Amino acid sequence: MKLQLRPSLLKVRRQSVKWIIIHHTAELYPQPAARIDNAQFQIPNLYKGVLEDKTGDINYHYVVEKIKEDYHPVVTRPFVYLCDWPDIPPDINKRAIHVALLGSYDFKVPDKRLYEVLAYRLLNPMLKMFYLNLAKIKFHRDVSTDKELSCPGDFMEMARVEALVRRYVIK
Protein backbone atom coordinates (compact mmCIF):
# COMPACT_ATOMS: atom_id res chain seq x y z
CA MET A 1 0.00 0.00 0.00
CA LYS A 2 1.33 3.42 -0.94
CA LEU A 3 0.97 5.93 1.86
CA GLN A 4 -0.24 9.27 0.65
CA LEU A 5 0.20 11.52 3.62
CA ARG A 6 -0.65 15.10 2.97
CA PRO A 7 0.82 17.39 5.61
CA SER A 8 -0.42 20.34 3.54
CA LEU A 9 -3.91 19.46 4.81
CA LEU A 10 -2.84 19.73 8.44
CA LYS A 11 -2.97 22.80 10.66
CA VAL A 12 0.29 23.86 12.26
CA ARG A 13 0.35 24.15 16.04
CA ARG A 14 0.76 27.79 17.12
CA GLN A 15 0.48 27.45 20.88
CA SER A 16 2.45 25.57 23.48
CA VAL A 17 1.30 22.16 24.66
CA LYS A 18 -0.90 22.22 27.77
CA TRP A 19 -2.94 19.00 27.54
CA ILE A 20 -2.38 15.34 26.80
CA ILE A 21 -5.52 13.52 25.65
CA ILE A 22 -5.76 9.72 25.67
CA HIS A 23 -7.92 7.76 23.19
CA HIS A 24 -8.43 4.28 21.77
CA THR A 25 -8.41 3.73 18.01
CA ALA A 26 -11.72 1.84 17.85
CA GLU A 27 -13.60 5.15 18.02
CA LEU A 28 -12.29 6.48 14.73
CA TYR A 29 -11.27 3.80 12.28
CA PRO A 30 -13.70 1.07 11.20
CA GLN A 31 -11.00 -1.33 10.03
CA PRO A 32 -11.03 -4.50 12.14
CA ALA A 33 -7.34 -4.00 12.85
CA ALA A 34 -8.16 -0.74 14.66
CA ARG A 35 -10.47 -2.57 17.03
CA ILE A 36 -8.57 -5.58 18.31
CA ASP A 37 -4.90 -5.35 19.15
CA ASN A 38 -2.87 -8.47 18.49
CA ALA A 39 0.81 -9.24 18.00
CA GLN A 40 0.84 -7.98 14.39
CA PHE A 41 1.95 -4.49 13.37
CA GLN A 42 -1.45 -2.99 12.65
CA ILE A 43 -0.91 0.75 12.29
CA PRO A 44 -0.62 0.44 8.47
CA ASN A 45 -4.29 -0.56 8.57
CA LEU A 46 -5.14 2.79 10.15
CA TYR A 47 -3.74 4.45 7.03
CA LYS A 48 -6.50 2.78 5.05
CA GLY A 49 -8.92 4.80 7.15
CA VAL A 50 -6.89 7.95 6.47
CA LEU A 51 -7.03 7.32 2.73
CA GLU A 52 -10.75 6.52 2.79
CA ASP A 53 -11.48 9.64 4.82
CA LYS A 54 -9.15 11.70 2.61
CA THR A 55 -7.57 13.26 5.68
CA GLY A 56 -3.95 14.34 5.93
CA ASP A 57 -2.69 11.77 8.38
CA ILE A 58 -3.78 9.58 11.29
CA ASN A 59 -5.77 11.76 13.70
CA TYR A 60 -3.54 11.03 16.72
CA HIS A 61 0.01 12.12 17.37
CA TYR A 62 1.01 8.73 18.78
CA VAL A 63 -0.53 5.27 18.69
CA VAL A 64 0.58 2.65 21.20
CA GLU A 65 0.19 -0.86 19.89
CA LYS A 66 1.32 -4.34 20.83
CA ILE A 67 3.88 -5.77 18.42
CA LYS A 68 5.04 -9.28 19.23
CA GLU A 69 5.66 -9.34 22.98
CA ASP A 70 5.52 -5.69 23.96
CA TYR A 71 3.79 -2.33 23.47
CA HIS A 72 5.40 0.35 21.31
CA PRO A 73 4.41 3.98 20.78
CA VAL A 74 4.58 5.02 17.12
CA VAL A 75 4.56 8.60 15.81
CA THR A 76 1.46 8.86 13.63
CA ARG A 77 1.12 12.64 13.27
CA PRO A 78 4.08 14.92 13.96
CA PHE A 79 3.15 16.98 16.99
CA VAL A 80 3.84 20.30 15.26
CA TYR A 81 0.48 19.69 13.57
CA LEU A 82 -2.91 19.76 15.29
CA CYS A 83 -5.39 16.91 15.26
CA ASP A 84 -9.02 17.54 14.27
CA TRP A 85 -11.48 16.99 17.11
CA PRO A 86 -14.64 19.07 16.68
CA ASP A 87 -16.08 17.66 19.94
CA ILE A 88 -13.14 18.96 21.98
CA PRO A 89 -13.26 22.69 22.84
CA PRO A 90 -10.75 24.52 20.60
CA ASP A 91 -8.96 26.17 23.52
CA ILE A 92 -8.00 22.66 24.68
CA ASN A 93 -7.47 21.07 21.29
CA LYS A 94 -5.13 23.78 20.01
CA ARG A 95 -2.88 22.95 22.95
CA ALA A 96 -3.29 19.16 23.00
CA ILE A 97 -1.19 16.16 22.15
CA HIS A 98 -3.33 13.13 21.32
CA VAL A 99 -2.20 9.62 22.24
CA ALA A 100 -4.27 6.59 21.18
CA LEU A 101 -4.14 3.00 22.35
CA LEU A 102 -4.65 0.61 19.49
CA GLY A 103 -7.80 -1.44 19.95
CA SER A 104 -10.99 -1.11 21.95
CA TYR A 105 -10.88 -0.89 25.72
CA ASP A 106 -14.65 -1.09 25.91
CA PHE A 107 -14.13 -4.82 25.42
CA LYS A 108 -10.71 -5.55 26.81
CA VAL A 109 -9.05 -4.75 30.13
CA PRO A 110 -5.75 -2.96 29.43
CA ASP A 111 -2.60 -4.86 30.39
CA LYS A 112 -0.48 -3.45 33.18
CA ARG A 113 2.36 -3.30 30.68
CA LEU A 114 0.31 -1.01 28.42
CA TYR A 115 -0.07 1.46 31.28
CA GLU A 116 3.66 1.23 31.98
CA VAL A 117 4.72 1.90 28.40
CA LEU A 118 2.22 4.74 28.11
CA ALA A 119 3.60 6.36 31.25
CA TYR A 120 7.30 5.66 30.84
CA ARG A 121 7.71 6.31 27.11
CA LEU A 122 5.14 9.05 26.47
CA LEU A 123 3.39 10.71 29.38
CA ASN A 124 6.31 11.26 31.73
CA PRO A 125 8.66 12.71 29.08
CA MET A 126 5.87 15.02 27.90
CA LEU A 127 5.06 16.22 31.41
CA LYS A 128 8.73 16.98 31.88
CA MET A 129 9.31 18.73 28.55
CA PHE A 130 6.11 20.80 28.52
CA TYR A 131 6.13 21.66 32.27
CA LEU A 132 2.79 19.99 32.93
CA ASN A 133 1.34 18.24 35.96
CA LEU A 134 -0.82 15.14 36.21
CA ALA A 135 -4.04 17.15 36.01
CA LYS A 136 -3.23 17.97 32.37
CA ILE A 137 -3.60 14.33 31.31
CA LYS A 138 -7.22 13.69 30.32
CA PHE A 139 -9.24 10.94 28.75
CA HIS A 140 -11.08 11.96 25.58
CA ARG A 141 -14.42 11.32 27.30
CA ASP A 142 -13.54 13.86 29.99
CA VAL A 143 -12.97 16.75 27.58
CA SER A 144 -15.56 15.90 24.91
CA THR A 145 -18.87 17.68 24.44
CA ASP A 146 -20.29 14.21 23.62
CA LYS A 147 -21.42 12.95 27.01
CA GLU A 148 -22.03 9.41 25.67
CA LEU A 149 -18.43 8.95 24.62
CA SER A 150 -16.49 6.14 26.34
CA CYS A 151 -13.08 6.81 24.69
CA PRO A 152 -10.45 5.49 25.58
CA GLY A 153 -12.79 2.72 26.67
CA ASP A 154 -14.82 1.79 29.73
CA PHE A 155 -11.96 -0.32 31.11
CA MET A 156 -9.32 2.42 31.07
CA GLU A 157 -8.83 3.84 34.56
CA MET A 158 -7.31 7.26 35.20
CA ALA A 159 -6.25 6.20 38.70
CA ARG A 160 -3.98 3.55 37.16
CA VAL A 161 -2.54 6.02 34.64
CA GLU A 162 -1.78 8.42 37.49
CA ALA A 163 -0.21 5.70 39.63
CA LEU A 164 2.19 4.69 36.85
CA VAL A 165 3.02 8.29 35.95
CA ARG A 166 3.93 8.86 39.61
CA ARG A 167 6.14 5.77 39.60
CA TYR A 168 8.18 6.91 36.58
CA VAL A 169 8.35 10.60 37.42
CA ILE A 170 11.42 12.29 35.92
CA LYS A 171 13.18 14.59 38.34
Ligand SMILES: [Zn+2]
Ligand atom coordinates in the same frame (compact mmCIF):
# COMPACT_ATOMS: atom_id res chain seq x y z
ZN1 LIG B 1 -10.98 9.52 21.55
